[in-house]
Amino acid sequence: MSKMLDVKIIPHRSYLMSDTPDQKLFIELKLGTKLESVSNAPLSIAFIVDTSGSMREIVSGSPINTGKTETLDGNTYNIVTGGNSKIDILIGGLKKFVSSSKLKNTDRISLVKFDDNAEVLLPFTNVEDKNKDEIIQAVESLMNYSGGTCMGAGLKETLNLISNETGNRRIIMLTDGQTSDEDLAKEISSELAKLNIPVIAVGIGEDWNEDLITFITDKTQGKPFYASTESLSGQFTYTANNPAGNIAIKPSDIPEIMLKELDRAVNETLTGVSLTVNAVKDVIIDRITRVYPEVSEVDINIKPHSLGGINTGENTVFVIETTIPARKPLKSRLMQLSLTYDVPGENYRGENPPEDVIVEFTTDESKASVIDQEVMQWVQQRNIGGLLEKAIKEAMDDPSNASRTLDMARRMTIKLGNSAMTKIIELAQNEIKENNTISNGTSKTLRIGSKTKTVKIGSEKDGLSDEQIRKLAGT
Numbered sequence: 001m002s003k004m005l006d007v008k009i010i011p012h013r014s015y016l017m018s019d020t021p022d023q024k025l026f027i028e029l030k031l032g033t034k035l036e037s038v039s040n041a042p043l044s045i046a047f048i049v050d051t052s053g054s055m056r057e058i059v060s061g062s063p064i065n066t067g068k069t070e071t072l073d074g075n076t077y078n079i080v081t082g083g084n085s086k087i088d089i090l091i092g093g094l095k096k097f098v099s100s101s102k103l104k105n106t107d108r109i110s111l112v113k114f115d116d117n118a119e120v121l122l123p124f125t126n127v128e129d130k131n132k133d134e135i136i137q138a139v140e141s142l143m144n145y146s147g148g149t150c151m152g153a154g155l156k157e158t159l160n161l162i163s164n165e166t167g168n169r170r171i172i173m174l175t176d177g178q179t180s181d182e183d184l185a186k187e188i189s190s191e192l193a194k195l196n197i198p199v200i201a202v203g204i205g206e207d208w209n210e211d212l213i214t215f216i217t218d219k220t221q222g223k224p225f226y227a228s229t230e231s232l233s234g235q236f237t238y239t240a241n242n243p244a245g246n247i248a249i250k251p252s253d254i255p256e257i258m259l260k261e262l263d264r265a266v267n268e269t270l271t272g273v274s275l276t277v278n279a280v281k282d283v284i285i286d287r288i289t290r291v292y293p294e295v296s297e298v299d300i301n302i303k304p305h306s307l308g309g310i311n312t313g314e315n316t317v318f319v320i321e322t323t324i325p326a327r328k329p330l331k332s333r334l335m336q337l338s339l340t341y342d343v344p345g346e347n348y349r350g351e352n353p354p355e356d357v358i359v360e361f362t363t364d365e366s367k368a369s370v371i372d373q374e375v376m377q378w379v380q381q382r383n384i385g386g387l388l389e390k391a392i393k394e395a396m397d398d399p400s401n402a403s404r405t406l407d408m409a410r411r412m413t414i415k416l417g418n419s420a421m422t423k424i425i426e427l428a429q430n431e432i433k434e435n436n437t438i439s440n441g442t443s444k445t446l447r448i449g450s451k452t453k454t455v456k457i458g459s460e461k462d463g464l465s466d467e468q469i470r471k472l473a474g475t
Helices: 086-098 129-144 151-162 182-194 210-220 251-266 373-397 399-416 419-435 440-452 466-473
Strands: 006-011 015-017 023-032 043-050 058-072 075-085 108-114 118-126 168-175 199-204 223-227 268-279 284-292 296-298 305-311 316-324 331-343 348-362
Touching (some): 006 331, 006 348, 006 373, 015 023, 023 331, 023 373, 043 086, 043 151, 058 086, 058 251, 075 086, 086 251, 108 129, 108 151, 118 129, 118 151, 151 168, 151 182, 168 210, 182 210, 199 210, 199 251, 210 440, 223 251, 223 440, 251 268, 268 316, 284 305, 284 373, 296 305, 305 316, 316 331, 373 399, 373 419, 373 440, 399 419, 419 440
Parallel strands (some): 043 168, 168 199, 199 223
Antiparallel strands (some): 006 023, 023 316, 268 305, 268 331, 284 296
């Protein structure tokens, strides 16, 4: 079978200064495929749904109070008509998903609920007409449960189910709260990462744990979403005509998001891409980050490193950050990069031959000062998230510092052409001016936006000067 994975490797410098310890080298790893079509492997998609009491909160429609109340999990709720709760929207979305024409009879779904405990409501079942009633019944049964939030237990049940599946596997998780078993959730995420199973996680409302959600999606090379129940500015919410500009979505848009993720899964031509880095002595691999089409951190402790899947027509880009020891003036091979991948439906594990990363150590400062514009723009896109995390923490105790940090991030987004992130950063700056803090909803939007609202960068794009890049990157 011919080569299916296209690989491009670009160091941010071709020359490093000789006899200089601890120099940083950033390496762009661009992956793509020209593969047009394959025999699509069956999809195995597991849904994990939070059924805690707070999922009964009305978030859309025009509710009318009936004057009656109901107590769930120690909390008293007004009973209303004419409105849709979070769980209503999820049930409707799951029904719509099951009815999608993109699903084949051989595709399989499962359903796990979690609250005080986890339970399998539907083991993996083929999505074919004879099973539709059973699937719909399991979906509708989500209304029958209520309790706390044990996300880790839900992930564990799902791991037990999905680890026995073959083909293209992924998990879609929906939650609106904190979890009482965070350590277990992190532990199971590591197991899913080893199996190359991405988690798509949707946090609903304002109380979910974005640190944990982004940990899970980073670990598994998945993707986070934020379904806001606050009245954020319309320019940040999902619209069918402007998907690239979205950061927060509305709960009512969750069904559309699930279908888009289905479309993405169907069109994934290479899955389970894994990277092996063989570095020479004293070369340190500090960090591997996917920077496009979303930003996520690759776990460098899991080897080979799981990089997720590749779609035809769109490059997936990673940045490998390294620390290089002192070397005498000479051309030197610093490492070899090897990649393997699965071809869905072909029962085939492909492998690209190892490729060398070579730089030359020199005494000529003018050579060592030349920086690849494209690579460093990817680095800056990655660094925006770190600046926003810093600003969010600073806003609690030092709003002035937070404002300055946000301004640095804003200037980066302007130079990178990332208008969606520029706008939400400006909203955060205005909040600090008015309230000396950043609201919970804006904090979530900043964090999720820095992960999902990336821009495509190429060497032909106007951007930062070499001097600006070195100053902002500290190189």
